[in-house]
Amino acid sequence: MTTEQITAELTTIFRKVFKAPDLELDPSLTPNDVDNWNSLNNTIMIYEVEEAFGIKIPLREMITIKTVGDLIAIIERHTAA
Amino acid sequence: MELTFRTGTLDDIDFATETLIEAEKGVGIRSSWENIFSLSRQEIKELFTRVLEENIPGSEFCVENYLLACDGPKVVGGISAWVEPGSGPGSHFIKTALLSKHAGKELWMKALPKLEIVAHGLNRTPNTLQFEDGYVIRSYRGNRILSALHKFGYRRYLEKYPALTAAQAFMVKGNMNSTNPMVKQGWKIIAEKPGPPGFDEIMPGKSILHWEIDLSPFKNPS
Numbered sequence: 001m002t003t004e005q006i007t008a009e010l011t012t013i014f015r016k017v018f019k020a021p022d023l024e025l026d027p028s029l030t031p032n033d034v035d036n037w038n039s040l041n042n043t044i045m046i047y048e049v050e051e052a053f054g055i056k057i058p059l060r061e062m063i064t065i066k067t068v069g070d071l072i073a074i075i076e077r078h079t080a081a
Numbered sequence: 082m083e084l085t086f087r088t089g090t091l092d093d094i095d096f097a098t099e100t101l102i103e104a105e106k107g108v109g110i111r112s113s114w115e116n117i118f119s120l121s122r123q124e125i126k127e128l129f130t131r132v133l134e135e136n137i138p139g140s141e142f143c144v145e146n147y148l149l150a151c152d153g154p155k156v157v158g159g160i161s162a163w164v165e166p167g168s169g170p171g172s173h174f175i176k177t178a179l180l181s182k183h184a185g186k187e188l189w190m191k192a193l194p195k196l197e198i199v200a201h202g203l204n205r206t207p208n209t210l211q212f213e214d215g216y217v218i219r220s221y222r223g224n225r226i227l228s229a230l231h232k233f234g235y236r237r238y239l240e241k242y243p244a245l246t247a248a249q250a251f252m253v254k255g256n257m258n259s260t261n262p263m264v265k266q267g268w269k270i271i272a273e274k275p276g277p278p279g280f281d282e283i284m285p286g287k288s289i290l291h292w293e294i295d296l297s298p299f300k301n302p303s
Contacts, residue, residue: 031174039173040196043181043189059182063137066169 001053006075009052010068017045027069053079082152084226086233089147089159091136096156097144098129104214106285116283117195118188131183139163140172141213142179148234150217150226158217158226162234164242167207173200195283202274202289203251210238210248210296228262235299243300249293255286268294 011025018036031037037045049071050056055078065071089097102125105112114125133144140146141161150158165172177196181189205211212234215227231248239245252260254273272291281287 031170038200039171039177040193040200042174043177044193046178046181047186047190059135059178060137062178062182063139063170063175 001076001079003072003076006053006072006079010049010072010075013045013048013052014068017041017048025068027067027072029068030066049075055079082221082224084157084224084229085151086230087149087151088237089144089149091134091144093147093149093156093159094130094133094144096149096159097133097147097161098126100147100159100161100214100216101129101141102126104216113199113284117199118184118192120188128180128183132179135179135183137175137179139166139170140176140179142176148230148237150221150230150233152221157221158215158230160215160227160230160234161213162238163211164238164245165205165207165209165211171207172205172211173203195279198277198279199283201277201280206247206249208245209293210234210242210245212248212250225262228266231263231266232299235296239296239300245296247293247296249291252290252292253284253286254288254290263292263294266294267298268292 007025011023014025014034015021015023018034018041020035023034031042046057046062053075055075057074057078061074065074102112102114102122105114112122112125115122118125118128120128129142132142136145137143138146140163143161143163146161146163147159148162149156163172184192212231215230217226235248250268260268269292270290271293273288274291275288276284
């Protein structure tokens with residue numbers, strides 16, 4: 001998958017999970033920048049990502065996610081494998 | 082009785098697990114964790130053991146973040162302590178990642194409505210020392226062991242992070258057995274946050290007290 005394809009899928013997930021229908025994803029976005037991106041919703045978002053991309057994000061990678069860009073990089077790594 | 086103090090190691094997982102459960106019981110029989118996940122005491126112990134074996138720092142779910150009081154080789158009291166990150170994932174993100182991965186999706190999603198109730202209003206201040214889940218075994222209570230553990234924590238973390246200015250803790254109102262020594266030490270309640278509907282069906286009280294202490298009196302004069 002290309003970065004653009006991943007970002008498009010991720011945008012759909014973020015808009016749904018964080019209830020932000022107009023959200024535009026930018027690699028620099030952090031939880032502080034997105035309403036409702038709290039720790040509980042973060043776990044739901046990760047479950048949705050795992051299902052949509054058919055991957056499993058290991059715990060130790062999950063806790064390194066500081067930005068949308070970090071998440072995109074993890075998805076790229078796992079979908080390329 | 083001559084107490085010594087140390088930090089936890091992976092050999093202390095059983096005591097840390099006991100602390101996580103007992104500290105959340107208040108005067109009730111079931112801990113809030115049993116209520117949240119609708120699991121038995123044994124199942125919660127097994128879940129916490131798996132979580133603690135990960136040994137990921139940054140929240141109360143890391144055994145190396147535990148400050149322990151020992152009478153000889155016997156661990157008699159403990160409290161978790163860590164510095165809330167100033168950037169990157171906060172302790173709540175680490176804690177929920179650990180719990181959700183080890184609980185599994187089905188159990189996590191079932192517990193989510195209750196987790197949303199208990200997480201309401203729990204915002205930890207970045208770059209402050211956080212204390213959570215203090216517990217002393219019954220036969221050693223009344224010896225101000227939690228107070229001594231707090232002081233051990235101030236010394237330890239101020240050595241490592243000299244810029245720290247405050248320590249904080251959240252406690253359920255009603256679970257007040259250990260707060261008198263805290264007040265004597267200088268802790269103050271800086272906010273009381275009423276729980277949302279259903280809070281007191283899960284937790285041992287109706288609201289959360291946010292406590293803070295100024296750490297400057299505990300700093301070594303330079």
